[in-house]
Amino acid sequence: MTKARAPALLFAVFVGLAALALPLGSAGRWSDHATALALWLAALVLAVLALRLPRVTAAGAALAASAAGATALYVLLDAGAEGAAASGLWAGVVALGAIVWTALEGGAALSAERRHRVLGLAVPALFGAWLLYLWQIATVGFDVPSVLLPPPSQIAVAFASSLGLLAEDFVQTFIKSMVPGYIIGCGAGLLVAIVADRVPFLRRGLLPIGNLVSALPIVGVAPIMVMWFGFDWQSKAAVVVIMTFFPMLVNALAGLNALDRVGHDLMRTYAASYGQTMCLARLPAALPFIFNALKVNSTLALIGAIVAEFFGTPIVGMGFRISAEVGRMNIAMVWASIVVAAVTGSLSYGAIALVERSLTFWHPSIRNASS
Numbered sequence: 551m552t553k554a555r556a557p558a559l560l561f562a563v564f565v566g567l568a569a570l571a572l573p574l575g576s577a578g579r580w581s582d583h584a585t586a587l588a589l590w591l592a593a594l595v596l597a598v599l600a601l602r603l604p605r606v607t608a609a610g611a612a613l614a615a616s617a618a619g620a621t622a623l624y625v626l627l628d629a630g631a632e633g634a635a636a637s638g639l640w641a642g643v644v645a646l647g648a649i650v651w652t653a654l655e656g657g658a659a660l661s662a663e664r665r666h667r668v669l670g671l672a673v674p675a676l677f678g679a680w681l682l683y684l685w686q687i688a689t690v691g692f693d694v695p696s697v698l699l700p701p702p703s704q705i706a707v708a709f710a711s712s713l714g715l716l717a718e719d720f721v722q723t724f725i726k727s728m729v730p731g732y733i734i735g736c737g738a739g740l741l742v743a744i745v746a747d748r749v750p751f752l753r754r755g756l757l758p759i760g761n762l763v764s765a766l767p768i769v770g771v772a773p774i775m776v777m778w779f780g781f782d783w784q785s786k787a788a789v790v791v792i793m794t795f796f797p798m799l800v801n802a803l804a805g806l807n808a809l810d811r812v813g814h815d816l817m818r819t820y821a822a823s824y825g826q827t828m829c830l831a832r833l834p835a836a837l838p839f840i841f842n843a844l845k846v847n848s849t850l851a852l853i854g855a856i857v858a859e860f861f862g863t864p865i866v867g868m869g870f871r872i873s874a875e876v877g878r879m880n881i882a883m884v885w886a887s888i889v890v891a892a893v894t895g896s897l898s899y900g901a902i903a904l905v906e907r908s909l910t911f912w913h914p915s916i917r918n919a920s921s
Contacts, residue, residue: 558655559597559612562648565641566594566619572638577631580638586625590642593619597649609656613676616653619646620683632691643687650680700882708882709889715871716890722867724894726783727855731790736847738791739798740840744828746799747806757803760796768793772858781862789858794847801843805836841906848898856891 570580570590580587596615600608623642631639654677661670682702688694689701696704709716746752772789779785809832817827859869868887875883 556601558648558652559601562645562652563594563597565648566590566597566645569638569641569645572641573635574626574629574631574638575633575636577626577629577636577639580626583626583629586622586629589618589622589625593622593646593649597652600652605656606660609653609660612649612653612656616646616650616680619649623687627687627691632693634692636691639691643684647684654680697879697881700885704882705885705889708880709886712883712886716886718866719868719871719887720890720894722783722864723786723855723859723869723891724852727786727858727867728790728851730783731787731855732794732847732851734787735791735794735851736798736844739795739843740802742795743799743802743806746803748824753803756799760799763792764796766792768854768857769861772854772861775858776862782864786855786858786863786867790851790854793850793854797847797850798840798843801839802836805839806832808839809835837910838906841902841910844902845899845906848902849895852891852895852898 570587573579574582577583580590593615596611596618600611600615603611619642623639623646626636626639626642654673657673657676661673685699686701686703689699694701700708742752742756746756768789771792772785775785775788775792779788806828813831813835814827817831822830856867856869856872859867860873863870865874868891871887872884875881875887
């Protein structure tokens with residue numbers, strides 16, 4: 551373990567030992583819980599070993615210490631260690647945080663050094679799991695009312711018990727509303743950018759209009775679209791078109807001007823026509839800009855479709871579900887819908903990024919990320 555990581559582990563061991571002398575509120579003391587005490591001592595021993603082990607095994611020891619410590623603290627929480635009086639529990643959370651930090655730091659360093667794809671995915675996944683663990687510990691440990699912030703376990707129960715309902719909401723919002731609007735908005739933005747590139751006065755006239763429309767509040771546009779196109783998916787798709795058209799237009803116009811002078815001279819040397827230059831040189835050079843717009847629009851489109859559903863929709867959809875469940879004070883179901891939306895947006899962004907890497911492998915940003 552490097553010297554840079556040693557202070558974090560030493561701090562964790564010191565605070566972890568001090569936590570053993572602190573009370574656990576209504577759960578008594580550490581000595582009253584043999585399983586938790588054994589796991590916690592094992593975590594501290596592994597943390598001490600991580601100070602002396604080589605870097606690879608040290609990261610593994612820190613990860614094992616994190617798992618043992620997290621289990622020990624949750625056993626205490628389940629036994630009734632709650633509230634401000636359980637100072638031993640919260641001191642343990644602080645110590646565990648230092649151990650987790652060390653494990654994640656070591657994993658990230660190994661991933662960068664060895665370019666290990668699985669390890670590169672595991673580090674952010676473990677960091678997300680740590681955040682969920684803190685959320686669970688804090689909400690249960692301080693008895694936070696579920697109408698304010700339900701624990702992840704309650705959200706998971708609501709999610710599992712409403713899979714069919716959430717699937718219907720997903721189909722309505724993503725498949726029926728977002729995808730058509732996204733395709734139409736991005737496709738129209740790209741086509742208009744190509745036309746505006748050919749007709750200069752259109753470019754000078756469209757960009758100010760684009761800035762104006764981009765500044766329109768979605769909460770003002772959505773009701774109008776509902777009045778124009780009705781309560782079904784068409785009005786939500788129209789909102790998505792408005793939100794995605796101009797980001798694509800602006801990025802595509804910038805990308806079409808990204809070809810350098812050498813590229814233009816090369817195409818002139820080959821006596822290429824405007825259409826040949828566009829298809830063989832300028833559009834490929836614009837791909838990074840186009841994919842940037844596609845990635846940004848993938849999240850904007852989902853947000854637009856969900857917000858539009860607040861202003862009128864059939865009794866299905868993520869936006870409708872969030873609005874209805876808030877009115878019923880069923881916040882766990884609201885968070886379950888938020889989870890579906892967040893995962894959907896992340897997967898959409900990731901899928902577009904994968905396509906981008908396969909089509910723009912020649913671009914310096916992709917080459918540098920892969921090297």
